[in-house]
Structures are given as C-alpha cells and as structure tokens.
Amino acid sequence: MPFRIRPDHSFTAEFRKAAAGQMSHAIRTLEERPEGKHEAIHAFRKNLKRVRSLYRLVASEVPEFRERENARLRDLAMLLSAIRDATALIETVGYLKTTARNAAEAKALGRIVAALESRRDHMAEAEADIDGKLTEAPGILRDAIAAVEAVHFNGGPRRNARLVAKGWRDTTSKARKAIEHCRAEASAETFHTLRKRAQDYRAYQRLLRPLWPAAMKAKYEVTSSLIDLLGHIHDLDVLCALVEAEPQHFPNADDLARLLDAIIFRQQEDRRAALERAEDVFGDDPQEEADRIELLWRAQVS
CATH class of the missing domain: 1.20.120 (Four Helix Bundle (Hemerythrin (Met), subunit A))
Structure with a gap:
C-alpha cells in the first residue's frame, strides 16, 4: 500500500491508512519471511521508521498518542535489533573492502568480515528466543494498528x-x-x-x-x-x-x-x-x- 497522504481526502482516513499500511506490511513480512529471518527483521524495522516519522509529523496535534505509540514502536524495534545490527557490521566492513586503498588492506578486511560473520552466527545460536520474539511482534503491531484507528483529526x-x-x-x-x-x-x-x-x-x-x-x-x-x-x-x-x-x-x-x-x-x-x-x-x-x-x-x- 502506498505511503501517501492526499490533501483532498479525509486527513484522519489518510493518516490511518498510511500508518496501518506500513504496520500491516511489517506483520506479513515477519510472519512469511520471504527472504529469510534477517531480511524480514530489516524490512520490518524500515516500516516502523516510516510510521514513527509520520507520528512526528502530526505530533503537535496528537502529542500523547505520538509519545505513547512512538515508545511502543521504538521498544519493539529494539527487541529485534541485535542480530540485524550484527549483520549491518558485516555489510559495513564489506563497504570498507570495496573502497580499500591496496590489496593488503582488502585481504585484511576480508578476514575481518569472516570474523564478524562468525560472531553473528554465534549470536544467532545464543539468542534462542529470537523466534519467540518474531512470533510476539505481530501481536504488538496489531495493538498499534488498533491505537491508530482511535485517532481523529478534527480540523x-x-x-x-x-x-x-x-x-x-x-x-x-x-x-x-x-x-x-x-x-x-x-x-x-x-x-x-x-x-x-x-x-x-x-x-x-x-x-x-x-x-x-x-x-x-x-x-x-x-x-x-x-x-x-x-x-x-x-x-x-x-x-x-x-x-x-x-x-x-x-x-x-x-x-x-x-x-x-x-x-x-x-x-x-x-x-x-x-x-x-x-x-x-x-x-x-x-x-x-x-x-x-x-x-x-x-x-x-x-
């Protein structure tokens, strides 16, 4: 669903559609995981960032809603952050490797990538409750969608x-x-x-x-x-x-x-x-x- 607000439509309806659309997409991604667990978490976090930005846009009109729901989504994103952050570090060293200034640096960075991949894999094994967190997250998002449905803009x-x-x-x-x-x-x-x-x-x-x-x-x-x-x-x-x-x-x-x-x-x-x-x-x-x-x-x- 497009992340849009159209001026010539009901602002309340457009706001709800934009927020709920992103969170519904996040739910489907976490439940179906079409590209695997790590990519599902990455996509889910991007959806949540868009929703939190939307809440900041209208914060002056619904300050209590924004404070409460922003905290809900922030805490949820942090719940599933560790493994994704470990993957991001691997990608970061890969980025450094693509801009290496000489062959010796590139080889050293390649070995660092391998070390970070080992770290991530050990973290994934140790974090036995990651599947439980993935199962829990859609329910939290459904509660967040219900909260959005209670928001009204009267202007x-x-x-x-x-x-x-x-x-x-x-x-x-x-x-x-x-x-x-x-x-x-x-x-x-x-x-x-x-x-x-x-x-x-x-x-x-x-x-x-x-x-x-x-x-x-x-x-x-x-x-x-x-x-x-x-x-x-x-x-x-x-x-x-x-x-x-x-x-x-x-x-x-x-x-x-x-x-x-x-x-x-x-x-x-x-x-x-x-x-x-x-x-x-x-x-x-x-x-x-x-x-x-x-x-x-x-x-x-x-």
Missing part, C-alpha cells in the same frame, strides 16, 4: 495544512541545527541525529508526494543519497565501539590496525561528503519551505 483543510507545514518546518529546523552541531564537534551522536532528521524528511517527501510529484521525487532521491552516507558513518561508529568493547573478535593485530586505519580514513571522507550533501538537501529556509508546503496543500483542497 478542516486549513488547519491540516498548517499541521503538516509545522511538522515539515520543525524537522528541517532540527536538521539545520544538527548540521551546525556536526560542524562544531563531529561526534557520532551529532551525525546520528542528522541521520534521523534526514530519514524523517525523506518520509515526508514520500508521504506528501501528491502535493508536487516531480519535485518531491527529486528531493527524495537526493535525500536518500545523504541518508546512505550518514548510514555508513553511523555503522562505522558502531564498528569502532565494537572493536573497543569486544577486542577478542580481532586477534590479528595487523588486521585490526588496518581495519582502524580504514575506518578513520572512510569516516573523514564520508563526513565531509555528508555535510556537503546536507547543505544541498537542507539549503532552503525552513519557514519558506513550510509556507510552500502549506500553499501547495491548500491549493489542492480549495
């Missing part, structure tokens, strides 16, 4: 236009602040915050594509490229934390040294590229963008 078209514009403005304003913080301190936390706001922004471009299809599609593509960069940066930070916390997985000192050198080099390059891309994505004034969204919304319901 007319003008109020809905202001609501959507406010959510858009709040996200872009927070993204601008995150960019400033990234330039000031370049920490893992600041770049992760920017990533979350970029994910919200992309979700809104998908949600509101009916307002201006060509422009929203173009924005979606450039925002996706930023999110990809920020995702690599986040995964590299997580990999650094793993090296420090679980050094037993990297007994070869030479391989470990090459891994850390590759991480530092790639982090610097990706952070620089991400900040340049972020300026392109969030270059417009947040209030001017929000005003444009409100006008486009009102034009379709007038």
